[in-house]
Amino acid sequence: MAEVTIDNLTKEYGSIVATNDISIDIDDGELVVLVGPSGCGKTTTLRSIAGLETPTSGSIHFGDTDVTDRAPQDRDISMVFQDLALYPHMTAAENVAFPLHADGQQPETTVRESVEEVARATNCEEFLDKKVVDLSGGQRQRVALARALVRKPEVFLMDEPFSDLDELLKRQLRAEVVRIQKDLGITMVHVTHDQEEAMTMGDRLVVMNDGEIAQMGDPDTVFNEPARLFVATFIGSPQINRFDCRIAGDRTLTDGELELELPADAADVLDGATGEAVTLCIRPQHLSWADERPADSLAVPVSVNVIEKIGTEDIVRCRTAGGTEITGVVPAGALSFGQEGYLVFDPSQLHLFDGHDENAPRLN
Amino acid sequence: MSTTRWDISLPVVGDRLADRELAPYLLVGPTIVTVFLVTIGPMLWSLWLSFNRWKPGSLAYQEPTFTGVDNFAWLFTNDRFIHSVVNFAYYGGVGVFIQVALGTLLALALYNYVENQTLRVGLLTLFVVPMMYAPLVAGRMWQLLFLPGGGVVNGFLGILGLPQPSWLGSRWLGLTSIMVADTWRASLSDSLYEAAQVDGASRWMMFRRITLPQLRNLIIVAAILRFMDAYKFFDKLFVMTNGGPGSTTELPTYFTYLVGFQNFNIGRAAALTWVLGLGSIITMMLFWRYMRTVEEV
Numbered sequence: 132m133a134e135v136t137i138d139n140l141t142k143e144y145g146s147i148v149a150t151n152d153i154s155i156d157i158d159d160g161e162l163v164v165l166v167g168p169s170g171c172g173k174t175t176t177l178r179s180i181a182g183l184e185t186p187t188s189g190s191i192h193f194g195d196t197d198v199t200d201r202a203p204q205d206r207d208i209s210m211v212f213q214d215l216a217l218y219p220h221m222t223a224a225e226n227v228a229f230p231l232h233a234d235g236q237q238p239e240t241t242v243r244e245s246v247e248e249v250a251r252a253t254n255c256e257e258f259l260d261k262k263v264v265d266l267s268g269g270q271r272q273r274v275a276l277a278r279a280l281v282r283k284p285e286v287f288l289m290d291e292p293f294s295d296l297d298e299l300l301k302r303q304l305r306a307e308v309v310r311i312q313k314d315l316g317i318t319m320v321h322v323t324h325d326q327e328e329a330m331t332m333g334d335r336l337v338v339m340n341d342g343e344i345a346q347m348g349d350p351d352t353v354f355n356e357p358a359r360l361f362v363a364t365f366i367g368s369p370q371i372n373r374f375d376c377r378i379a380g381d382r383t384l385t386d387g388e389l390e391l392e393l394p395a396d397a398a399d400v401l402d403g404a405t406g407e408a409v410t411l412c413i414r415p416q417h418l419s420w421a422d423e424r425p426a427d428s429l430a431v432p433v434s435v436n437v438i439e440k441i442g443t444e445d446i447v448r449c450r451t452a453g454g455t456e457i458t459g460v461v462p463a464g465a466l467s468f469g470q471e472g473y474l475v476f477d478p479s480q481l482h483l484f485d486g487h488d489e490n491a492p493r494l495n
Numbered sequence: 496m497s498t499t500r501w502d503i504s505l506p507v508v509g510d511r512l513a514d515r516e517l518a519p520y521l522l523v524g525p526t527i528v529t530v531f532l533v534t535i536g537p538m539l540w541s542l543w544l545s546f547n548r549w550k551p552g553s554l555a556y557q558e559p560t561f562t563g564v565d566n567f568a569w570l571f572t573n574d575r576f577i578h579s580v581v582n583f584a585y586y587g588g589v590g591v592f593i594q595v596a597l598g599t600l601l602a603l604a605l606y607n608y609v610e611n612q613t614l615r616v617g618l619l620t621l622f623v624v625p626m627m628y629a630p631l632v633a634g635r636m637w638q639l640l641f642l643p644g645g646g647v648v649n650g651f652l653g654i655l656g657l658p659q660p661s662w663l664g665s666r667w668l669g670l671t672s673i674m675v676a677d678t679w680r681a682s683l684s685d686s687l688y689e690a691a692q693v694d695g696a697s698r699w700m701m702f703r704r705i706t707l708p709q710l711r712n713l714i715i716v717a718a719i720l721r722f723m724d725a726y727k728f729f730d731k732l733f734v735m736t737n738g739g740p741g742s743t744t745e746l747p748t749y750f751t752y753l754v755g756f757q758n759f760n761i762g763r764a765a766a767l768t769w770v771l772g773l774g775s776i777i778t779m780m781l782f783w784r785y786m787r788t789v790e791e792v
Contacts, residue, residue: 183689203692216690220708229704230694278694 133194133285133318134159135180140189142175149175151342153189160316162309164333166323168365172342173322177288180320182206193285204233209279210288215271217263223274224250224259230282245281252311253277269300276304280311287312289321293328305332326366330354338362340489356482361489363412363482369446369458372418374411375487378403384411388453389431394478400494401483410484410491415446417480418459420466421473429476433457435466449474545766552759559762566766576767579750586746587725595718599710603702715786719779726775747771 135157142149150172157163165173178184180191182203190199198206209230217226224246231242250256255273258266266274272292279287289308293301309332312319323329329336330350338345338353338361345365346358357363363371376384376391382398384391391411393401401409424430433449436456440463447459447466459474466472484491545566547559570576601622609615691701727748751771755764 181689181693183692203689204695204697208693210690210693212686212690214686216686218687218690218705221704229691229696232704233691233695233697233700282695 134161135286135318135320136192137176137180138190138192140176140179140191141187142172142179142184143187148342150179153339153342153344155337155344155347157318157320159318162312162317162319162321162332162334163337164321164323164329164335165337165339166326166329166333166365167339167345168324171339173324173337173339174290176339177210177290177320177322180286181208181210181288207282207285208288209282209284209286210290211275211279211292213291213294215275215292217271217275217278219263222260222262223255223266223270223277226263226274227255227259227277227281230278234282246277249277249281252314253280253307268296269304272296272300272304276308276311280315280317283315285318287317287319289319291323293323294325301328302331308332327368330366336366338365340365345490356493357412358493359489360410360412360484360486360491363484364489367414369415369460371412371414371482372457374455376409376411378405378407378409380405384409386411386455388451388455391431392429393481394429397478397481397483397495403485408486409494410487412482412484413476413480415458415460417477418457418474419477420447420459420461421475424473425475429478429481430473431457431476432471433474434471435468438466438468541765541768544762545769547762549762550758550760556762562762566763567770569763570766570770575745576747576750579745579747583725583746587722591718591721591725594721595714598717599714603706711786715783718782722775722779722782726771 135155137153137155137157140150140153153172153176155163155176165176167173175184179186182198182201182205186199190197192198193206218229221229227246227249228242231237231245237245246259247256250259253273253276255270255277258270258274261270263271263274275292279289293304296304305328308319308321311317321329321332323332330353333350335347335349336353337347340361346353346362348356348358353362353366357366360373364373374384374386374389374391376386378401379385379390382393382395382401384393384401393411403409421430424432431451433451435447436450437448439446439448443463444460445463445465447461449457449459451457457474481495483494485494544559546561546563548556548562548565549559550556605615605618609618687705688701691705696704747767748771751764751767754760754767
């Protein structure tokens with residue numbers, strides 16, 4: 132295993148810049164998740180680590196070794212592909228053994244032992260002798276994992292391998308991958324567009340947008356202190372509430388309809404002049420319901436428009452008189468359709484950003 | 496067969512159940528009769544003839560006369576026939592093998608090394624153009640190129656001091672296999688090769704363990720098509736050599752033609768046809784079985 136250092140990685144396809152000056156240090160044994168919407172450059176970054184793409188500029192080191200110009204064969208990596216890329220004409224066992232046969236260093240008995248060992252770890256012993264075409268989606272997934280793990284590579288890469296699975300299986304496999312990764316102390320880079328997957332799996336998230344890194348940090352930091360407006364809106368479910376405001380007074384913001392009076396400590400960061408653009412965000416989990424306007428709190432009068440049941444809680448989509456939609460999370464059954472009242476903002480959970488565009492940096 | 500299905504798909508012949516049951520037979524009847532008259536009937540007749548001596552035009556055997564297995568006995572003791580089968584084994588076996596192997600390699604090379612899509616399709620088209628020639632025309636052209644002593648290709652080889660093989664019969668590089676292999680390769684996901692690269696496979700290993708096994712079924716198809724072509728390799732032979740010099744390049748089909756349509760020894764020709772037909776079927780079945788076991792890596 133090794134640490135991975137990506138320095139100033141830029142990859143251009145003609146005039147399209149897929150990744151722009153990306154630098155990431157990945158520790159030995161760390162699970163880093165590259166997350167972002169389609170086309171953000173996360174897969175290009177991963178494929179560059181694998182050697183399947185040649186960077187336009189920048190370098191990639193495994194430990195002290197510069198691997199930038201090495202072929203994938205010479206990098207000691209393994210990768211699980213989005214479409215898994217299992218060899219369809221082989222059995223599961225032959226697929227898993229393939230990297231060892233490619234290596235050609237081990238006698239056949241050792242190969243068989245390694246295959247059985249990794250099959251035990253990934254729960255695919257039962258269908259080792261089946262052909263790939265006869266396996267279910269979840270079984271193929273496990274075989275792909277086993278094939279990637281069997282060689283005990285320096286760096287383990289995963290390109291959205293769970294995207295085609297059903298929810299239950301997806302959760303199960305995520306947990307298994309994390310367990311195996313921790314057990315074996317593997318350096319792993321995982322790519323996904325699913326922010327929930329990123330949050331549950333990663334030691335560290337690298338949130339990417341438009342070929343650049345929007346924020347790097349552990350899941351809690353990224354969730355609680357999004358560094359840019361893009362990160363705030365991309366991470367978290369249901370999506371964060373966003374108010375595109377202008378400064379209207381010392382402590383007051385207005386989005387055209389609502390007058391939002393900030394608590395004193397939050398207002399401290401507003402050193403700009405009246406009329407300057409500021410975005411206020413608050414997560415639905417940090418709004419609470421009140422039937423009467425509470426004193427000394429930031430609260431907005433709304434009526435309940437849609438109620439989505441998710442079991443223990445309800446997601447309520449509310450509307451202000453002027454039609455602004457605000458989403459809150461309340462205990463199941465607490466509210467009914469059309470009910471009127473106030474959504475109260477938790478003053479410690481406000482996120483303020485300097486401007487309205489997605490690159491706007493955090494103020495507080 | 497469910498009656499409801501006929502209700503949907505057929506114009507109504509009549510409403511009575513009897514009509515409905517009869518309708519399908521009425522519809523395919525003409526085809527069945529035609530097939531029987533032009534294919535199955537004559538086949539059975541020729542099978543019967545193969546046990547008869549029949550030489551229309553001769554005095555002794557104006558009418559078919561039953562002679563048991565005499566025709567077959569004659570056949571298997573006839574040096575000229577044995578020799579023609581050996582020739583065929585050479586053209587059909589070695590020739591098809593070389594054609595399919597070269598065709599496959601050429602297609603893979605085309606796919607791997609010519610990245611420009613337009614250029615690739617253009618080259619592919621050029622390779623395939625000779626298939627469009629009328630066989631007789633192609634035969635004449637090859638004759639000019641490969642004529643021993645005077646043909647362009649052998650002339651060159653002679654200048655270079657190389658042996659001048661008898662080329663006649665090997666058709667340009669198994670065009671079928673080129674097309675088949677190219678189509679197949681274009682449809683195969685690149686991620687398999689990327690996975691193999693990541694898994695540390697060498698080029699040879701990728702070819703041997705991924706490309707070849709996946710190509711197997713198509714190679715079988717290409718080889719069978721080429722074998723059929725080789726079997727029917729009559730017209731070009733007729734144009735180019737007439738089986739000669741002497742009977743050295745004679746193929747079984749040509750020999751059959753001579754027996755049947757020059758000597759008018761219909762019984763013997765029928766026996767020849769049946770032996771050759773069954774022989775090819777058995778050969779192909781054995782080949783197919785063999786390939787199925789080879790493919791399992």
